Amino acid sequence: NVKNDPREAKYLDEWVMKYRLLGMKGRCADYIPALGESNLSDLGVYIISSDGGEIKSGDWEIPFTLQSISKVISFIAACLGRGISYVLERVDVEPTGDAFNSIVRLEMHTPGKPFNPMINAGAITVASLQYGESPEQKLESIYAIIEKMVGKRPTVNEKVFQSEWKTANRNRALAYYLKENGFLESGVEEALEVYLKQCSIEVNTKDIARIGLILSQNGYDPIRKRQVFPKEIAKLIKGLMLTCGMYNASGKFAAFVGIPAKSGVSGGIMASVPARYPQELPCQMGCGIGIYGPAIDEHGNSIAGVELLKHLAKVWDFNSF
Numbered sequence: 111n112v113k114n115d116p117r118e119a120k121y122l123d124e125w126v127m128k129y130r131l132l133g134m135k136g137r138c139a140d141y142i143p144a145l146g147e148s149n150l151s152d153l154g155v156y157i158i159s160s161d162g163g164e165i166k167s168g169d170w171e172i173p174f175t176l177q178s179i180s181k182v183i184s185f186i187a188a189c190l191g192r193g194i195s196y197v198l199e200r201v202d203v204e205p206t207g208d209a210f211n212s213i214v215r216l217e218m219h220t221p222g223k224p225f226n227p228m229i230n231a232g233a234i235t236v237a238s239l240q241y242g243e244s245p246e247q248k249l250e251s252i253y254a255i256i257e258k259m260v261g262k263r264p265t266v267n268e269k270v271f272q273s274e275w276k277t278a279n280r281n282r283a284l285a286y287y288l289k290e291n292g293f294l295e296s297g298v299e300e301a302l303e304v305y306l307k308q309c310s311i312e313v314n315t316k317d318i319a320r321i322g323l324i325l326s327q328n329g330y331d332p333i334r335k336r337q338v339f340p341k342e343i344a345k346l347i348k349g350l351m352l353t354c355g356m357y358n359a360s361g362k363f364a365a366f367v368g369i370p371a372k373s374g375v376s377g378g379i380m381a382s383v384p385a386r387y388p389q390e391l392p393c394q395m396g397c398g399i400g401i402y403g404p405a406i407d408e409h410g411n412s413i414a415g416v417e418l419l420k421h422l423a424k425v426w427d428f429n430s431f
């Protein structure tokens with residue numbers, strides 16, 4: 111009975127085998143040409159609980175790029191570098207219900223302040239706000255916090271970066287619009303360089319599970335036993351992940367899975383499971399989950415990844431509420 115021993119990796123293996131088939135029906139994010147080469151049937155998961163317990167299954171080791179999952183990290187970095195109120199003067203915290211790369215609300219609402227840091231307009235703004243003068247220094251602020259959480263210096267997948275840099279017409283349009291309205295604190299190309307490089311940082315499911323775990327502990331790393339960033343920032347970003355983290359499917363995800371999560375078009379999902387009581391199951395003591403399954407749905411979320419998470423939330427009974 112899995113209820114009695116959720117760490118039995120063999121159950122996880124069964125579920126991964128079952129859900130990986132869903133990916134075959136989907137498509138990769140081939141609007142970024144380099145991502146079009148991913149293998150649709152890949153599916154991997156890594157779970158780390160607050161007592162250090164780890165379980166993993168499937169293609170957990172395959173490297174992939176953070177894409178929109180980087181929006182969580184860059185928001186944390188910007189809040190650390192510039193302060194929460196400074197950042198929130200330039201980006202709001204309201205969900206949109208629009209596609210992640212939508213441009214429509216920037217013109218509909220004066221003065222064009224981006225609705226939240228989880229959509230591209232908000233994330234490009236946040237990229238420009240990072241501490242530092244040059245794109246290199248701003249990226250350093252992002253790399254530094256990743257290194258603290260994951261324990262290794264992050265690297266950018268140059269092929270993915272170049273591929274998106276050359277085709278990022280819509281992101282350029284967003285950036286020009288934001289610049290026109292005074293929200294960017296750097297030039298358009300500089301903000302795009304930071305944003306697209308942070309999106310191209312290479313990770314695996316274990317790396318993002320660690321970040322999810324630290325978020326679940328409100329910025330405290332229970333493995334290394336130290337506070338990595340303040341609780342206030344953790345609470346704020348988890349609220350944003352819950353309401354905006356799964357793009358315009360965030361409402362359904364909040365209703366049916368009920369935990370803060372962030373997806374990326376590369377097929378990654380980083381989820382943060384809060385501790386709950388009674389703690390009959392190990393993952394109820396709080397855990398981070400990293401998932402990779404590159405076939406995405408029309409919203410940009412991993413098809414197999416979302417279904418696997420829904421299943422885990424049900425059988426292991428985790429939920430924020």
Ligand code: GLN
Nearest residue numbers: 177178210309374375410
């Ligand atoms: N780099 C991607 C883009 O800007 C990230 C989008 C995403 O993961 N949703 O289009």
